[in-house]
Amino acid sequence: MTTCLRVLVLLVMFAAHSTFAADTAGQTLLQYGQQCADEVGEIPAFNCNAGTTVPITVNNHVPERYFTNMTCDRPALLPYESPTSGPCTPYSKIINLSHDATEISAFCRRKMIRADKSPLYDEVDIVLHNTANGKTCWFHAEHPGSAAGFNASRVPPPNEKTPPPGHVSAEAFWWPPAATATKKCVSCHDASPVMYSPWLGQVWDKVPTDPWGRYVNIGDAFASWTSLAISTPGNTCIGCHRIGNQHSCDIYVPLAAGMLHPPKGSDKLASSYPLNHWMPVDNNKSKAEWDAASVESVRNLLTCCSEQGKNDPKCHFSPNAQGSAKGG
Template identity: 55%
Template sequence: MRVFIRLAALCCIAAIPLAAIAREQSLLEYGEQCAREIGEIPPFDCNDGTDIPITVDGKPPAQGDAPKLCDKPSLLHPTADAAGQCLPYSKILNLSRGNTQISAYCRRNALRADKDPLYDEVVVVAHHSGNGKTCWFQSRARANGIDASRVPPPSEKTPPSGHPSAVEFWTTPARIAAAKPTCIACHDAGPFIFSPYIGQVWDKIPTDPLGRYSNIGAAFSAYRPTTITTPGNACIGCHRIGSDQSCRVYIGLSAGRLSAPGNDAHANRYPLSHWMPTDNTMSEAQWNEANVRSVDALLACCKDKTHRSPNCTFTPVPASSNTR
């Protein structure tokens, strides 16, 4: 009996750290970790951001119009139509300082006035260009919109009177990580993605296309981004190519092989249909001569699930360090 009691006691003692490890990381714990290892996200007002332009056949929509198709739809959901993909007055903010890179995106899914404080989604990417660590934050869904006049830091325990707390405003990291595809599946080569939509305000986006990149927090730790290269490939001079959603959609979208949900006829014609390289001034024939072989090579590697092709190199993205 004494032996049984001792064994039971040992099991209980051993189970304590295992239970602690298995426990889901809270929003505040994740926010505090990100603040320590990347940098504090300051409070902000979405209306201080820069409008992301919406045009239809090269012209802004008329006041009060809510177009379903446009020249440069958002690609937040690149494989299916999404609410707000062509609505005006979504905004972007660059909250970066030093090596701490912070991009905030305030999204409209319902038509509202430019300076209406209500938004439908707020997302933040925080990245440290020195150590490569990256965090992801997304607001909780609200049926009638989110008051984004003061977006709280995800590590803030007590907000000013009359404002939502971080726990009320932000969803948990586990729920973000459980979404399919995950943030990291789309951001499979680095923390910040170019698209025709976001490219209109690219000067407001921090960039680190070839630096270290890893995702901290218990909910994201299992994901290890991998990149693809082929000999002499024209598509990898300025940035990496990831092997997840880049393979599934982004290579095809950027090279005119796929049509983005929300594209109007103007968007489906060259040159808007081919948005890599970003400074493209070539004719379509010149673009094909310069890039088609490279695109074909990458797409062939995307199909190489066993990584056996001698023409394809699969490399883990350089992971983070512990320096700041």
């Protein structure tokens, strides 16, 4: 396909999305992007293929080939809607674009099997966070129901008014903030702006983290994005990071403690100890050692997560993620 034809196809794919962006009430993408640039930090343009690949392995080895709905050692935790090749789809990439106090974690997700260096991706997300003031912004791009993917060889800054010739605009690429807000990212990212999983943990050195820092979601559409942090006296689970009171309660704490069925796409290795007990990070304890160190702490946290925990004196709740509208 020629370069001109690729650009034409890309512009047609984004046409409906651009109309939605123009008709959405509240802050526009450019307004939100500029607020985030001013209060959190500038996001540069980038090429998804410049990122670090998140490995997909089977029995700790890269398989000879990938196929639809295969199983693997560390599948993606996010459920993929159809069409998809499944949670073991290879060649998603993470990029750390941080500078000074500004942390920028860009994630380019593949939901369909394509060549490693294909310019086409199925989702792009940015978590923008400032460690000095805690302000955090969220940017999301995808096309639900499309197996075609979209060109992410130049991901535009969310506040870019005019792209270079031949490239997609920010307004056409990114969802408007009101649409991104419907994803309710804070329900999973309830403890901090970035969340650990065994999948992303393979490239955790490429992910900027601020586990104890202030956490303020700015922008009109994100003013309701709040969470509480949970703690109990002497709890070993909160030694390295906070525990949030949303999906950390009903998914991540029990999943990391081997109390839930492994996520879809898990192979035998993923379903057995130690990979099904993935906290602490790089767990190298025996099962007996893990139980002795963590079972009581997990039990206490899950008590605090329950209705009973609201009145339990050992359960402590403190504000964590805060919401702040424009200019906050």
